[in-house]
Amino acid sequence: MRQKWFIVAVLLLLAIPAQAQWFIGGRVSANLNIKEQSAGFTLRPDFGYTFKNDIAVGLNVVIDYYGFTRKADENRATSLTYGLAPYIQYYFVRLGRFSFYLDGGLEVSRYTSPDAAYWRFIPYISPGLEIVLTDHWSFLGTLGRLDYDSYINSLNFSLDGGGFSAGLYYTF
Numbered sequence: 001m002r003q004k005w006f007i008v009a010v011l012l013l014l015a016i017p018a019q020a021q022w023f024i025g026g027r028v029s030a031n032l033n034i035k036e037q038s039a040g041f042t043l044r045p046d047f048g049y050t051f052k053n054d055i056a057v058g059l060n061v062v063i064d065y066y067g068f069t070r071k072a073d074e075n076r077a078t079s080l081t082y083g084l085a086p087y088i089q090y091y092f093v094r095l096g097r098f099s100f101y102l103d104g105g106l107e108v109s110r111y112t113s114p115d116a117a118y119w120r121f122i123p124y125i126s127p128g129l130e131i132v133l134t135d136h137w138s139f140l141g142t143l144g145r146l147d148y149d150s151y152i153n154s155l156n157f158s159l160d161g162g163g164f165s166a167g168l169y170y171t172f
Contacts, residue, residue, distance in 0.1 A: 021050045023058070025140070025169030040066035044167070053091065056101075060085040062109050083109025083120075089128070099130040103142060111151070121150040141166040 026045040033039070041064075048058020062085055067078035087105025094100075107122040124147035131139045144159040 022172045023048055023050060023056070023138075023169050024172075025138075025167050026060075027165050027167030029165065037069035038067065040064065044165070046167070046169070048087075050171070053094070055091070056089040058087055058089075060087065060105075060107075062107060064109075077114045079111060079113040081109050081111045081120075083107060085109075091130070097132040099132075101128045101130060102126075103128050107147075118151055122147050124148075136171050138169045138171065139166065140169055 024047045026043070028041070028043055030041045031039065043061075043063040045061045046058055048056055050056040062081060062083040064081040065078070085105050085107035087103055089101045089103045091099050091101045103124075103126045105124060107120070107124065109120050109122070111118055111120055124145055126142045126145040128140060128142040133139060142165050144157075144164075146155075146157050148155050
């Protein structure tokens with residue numbers, strides 16, 4: 001009896017990789033505020049693994065830079081945030097080349113500026129859309145985000161452009 005369960009377990013473990021795929025990609029964004037004389041960029045390299053086309057797990061590398069042009073009468077400083085954000089995505093609707101998913105994870109990052117440095121823990125949930133471009137390339141985008149920022153002790157909900165991110169992904 002034990003041998004039968006062992007054979008079933010081995011067959012299940014062999015079947016999972018047959019329907020799973022590695023992916024790599026990321027998101028890049030830049031912003032410029034002429035009125036405030038500030039600019040910044042965000043880099044989010046990303047890699048992960050998709051199981052049976054319904055569930056994906058991955059890891060984001062977080063790099064955010066924001067800088068100001070110095071003014072004589074103001075003390076404005078640049079800031080750098082870096083960290084990691086493991087996540088899980090659940091694809092709940094697939095319509096041809098379009099798929100809708102829910103993305104949830106935990107961003108662990110370090111914020112640094114000349115005036116302050118602290119750790120942030122941000123659990124989040126975000127809806128998203130994937131558009132399959134070719135057999136290997138996909139476009140992923142999120143719009144909106146519900147998160148909790150541990151440093152400012154605040155629950156945040158965003159449906160504006162600040163909650164939007166997009167990127168290209170390559171599936172092996």
